[in-house]
Amino acid sequence: MADDQAPVGLSRGLTNYGDRDFARYLRLANARSMGFGSGLLKKPVIGIASTYSEFNNCHRGVPDLVDAVKRGVLASGGLPLEFPTISLGEPYLNPTALFFRNLMSMDTEEMIRGQPMDGVVLIGGCDKTVPAQLMGALSAGLPTIQVVTGPQSTNQYRGERLGACTDCRRYWAKYRAGEIDDARIEDVEGNLVVTAGTCAVMGTASTMASLSEALGMLLPGTAAIPAVHADRLRAAEASGAAILDLVKAGITVSDIITEESIENALRVLLAISGSTNAIIHLTAIAGRAGIKVDLNRLNELSDTTPVLVDLKPTGAFYMEDLHAAGGIGAVMRELKPLLHLDCMTSSGQTLRERLETQDDFVDRKVVRSFDEPLQPQGGLVALFGSLAPRGAILKRAAADPTLFEKEGRAVVFSSLEDLADRVDDPDLDVTEDDFMVLQNAGPLSPSGMPEAGYLPIPKKLAAKGLKDMVRISDARMSGTAYGTIVLHVSPDAASGGPLAFVKNGDRIRISVKERRIELLVDEAEMAERRKTMPVTPFEAKRGYARLYRNEVLLADEGCDFDSLRAEPGRT
Structure with missing residues (x-):
């Protein structure tokens, strides 16, 4: 490759031996040991960040999603290469998944930055995984698309629908109040989570998936697809194809996550009455781009953004109902007068173009109209x-x-x-x-x-x-x-x-x-x-805990590490 040509694929970011031609030759020799043909090794490389872990039931379907993304990449002329990162299973981590979110963001950033890839597809779902991936990818700066694992489907139990985890809290409150006994709570325990995927309600995982779509990082209409639905795999395949289009167009994550798209995401957060955790995560994501999320501005947006979505824990329905009702696209079409419509999305379209091409079916039991909202002001x-x-x-x-x-x-x-x-x-x-x-x-x-x-x-x-x-x-x-x-x-x-x-x-x-x-x-x-x-x-004497203690910022700054922000400077 001539020195004046931009490196592509496996020629990017060569290991430094003091001899670039040798470094390329050695890398290709090792890549051939994986069984790849020489023609494929000349293609643009798409990294696939995989977060499969047996300590994360939300990610049980990740291997199937990886395979689907690979199909999309190969069919569109790229070379997909999967790589693992930390996976954060919310109920499995001590002291808390948030403690490890910044570590996962560092892992994601450095693996994107350190390995030769032209674009990256992020696959995750559980609460802290989605923001950690977005934080790391934004700092790394490549063309990026996110694919989420999707929500669990509900279960039929004694004449009612059950879905984690609002219903688990409801039953636990009954147990604490003495309304049900040990045998019944154990029976409930075995019926709350019956499929792969993230919580079935508008918890933090579903909120962050929704906000990733609002930011433009997910393909349109893909945030709420149930984990076990065939459309979830089709969405992953389509994402594998779309990332090649972003690479060819030179559209990076920084072109998608902007001050305007962050505000769009805040509007959607308020309209779906999403998780309070999202304020911390959006603040941290924005900080990686040098954008400040002002809580006073949040109040201004909340005063003018109605609650439109009737999902648990505040309403009656589940995420699978939101998908069937029209998804986040239906919500954003209602919010169009309030949104910044010229924001770029991972589909290669502006938000305006994307909302014009959406199917206009909406189930008004689940997604209310702007003029007849559930509540006149935002949920937070x-x-x-x-x-x-x-x-x-x-x-x-x-x-x-x-x-x-x-x-x-x-x-x-x-x-x-x-x-x-x-x-x-x-x-x-x-x-x-x-x-x-x-x-x-x-x-x-x-x-x-x-x-x-x-x-x-x-x-x-x-x-x-x-x-x-x-x-x-x-x-x-x-x-x-x-x-x-x-x-x-x-x-x-x-x-x-x-x-x-x-x-x-x-x-x-x-x-x-x-x-x-x-x-x-x-x-x-x-x-x-x-x-x-x-x-x-x-106080912490060693390791990551010491790094966390010395670097972590307060809640109003997203609990990110000061040195990871676009503009470090502890306040």
Whole structure:
């Protein structure tokens, strides 16, 4: 190859031996050992990031998706080469999958950057996998398409539909309240997850798949296809073909993920009443492109974006119903007046062109019209105030509106261990009008910001039929959960935020209308508490935990590592 020609395929990024021709010769010799013909080795190379793992049931179908992508690449004149990365199975990881999201993003970025490929197809699905892949790919900067594993299908159980994991939380609440016994909860356990794929509801995995489509990173209409549907494989094959078109056109991930497409994704998030986790993930993805997600701007968008999708955990339907109802395309067509329509998508079309070619069938039971929404305002809102100077998040679509304007007494749990030890103590001093407060569960805590914000209703209150009360923490909440729950309080307790100094009996006021959350303790008392209640930061002596501790940012900055952002500079 002449030196003035751009390297293609296996000639890209040659290993440095001080002799480029030798490096190319040695690489091709080794590639031939894989059984490839010399003609195929001259084709553009498409990397396929595979996240199959037996520790990740959501990804059970990944090998079939890889095969389908390969078919599409080969048929379109490319050479597909699969490579593995870390896989994040949400319920299997300790302390939490979020703790490892940035590690997976680094793995993804460096394998894309370090191996010779002209474009990449990302295959994943479980909650933190999709954002980790997008973060890494955006930093690497190649033409990129994402393929998701798709949601699970529901099961028929004793005359009702079951799907993880909103229904698992519903049954667990029944079990805690003494409404069902050990045998019944074990029976439910065996009937909640009956197919491959991600959670069957609009949890974090489905939310992030939906937002990836809204960003333009998935092919149109592919976010909600059930994992076991043949269309899921056809979508993967089509993605394998489409990535070659992006490579030929020179359209990279940076052309698709822009400030305007991030705002489109926020609009869709609000309209589908998606997971609160998506705020953290979108903020981290945007940060890789030097884009700031402003929580005040989120509130502005929320005020003008109606809730259109009636899915669990806030509604009645499941992801398979959304697919049959018209998918995310149906949602985005309703939002067209609010969207930036000139954004590029992975189909090679602008969003405007893409929405014009969509089938216009919509099941209005599942996807409401813009003029007749489920709720007039978006499903999420950011709160600010003396308890959360840098913001906190409330999923108001999943909350009890009667608790939106309320003042209550704080019942404080200093850690997850303290919560587990005392929440069901019959002597716990708590009433339904109190505010449960959990400290030290944020990004700088030893627990790494787990999905612990869904504090369980104390048993003695649950036994009386109480279903919801105000709960506040610096933790996260599963996208499959529900309740009047204030999350992501920032700064978190472990970094010395006001949350660290809340005491039992303090008064807290919440106002969703005013977007406020206030700790009603005067500044002189708070100053005294800062002196007498020292905060001991989480310390880690070695390895990834030490890197995490030294680099991780707070929730309002997406919990990314400072050095991985497009514009590093801790704030």
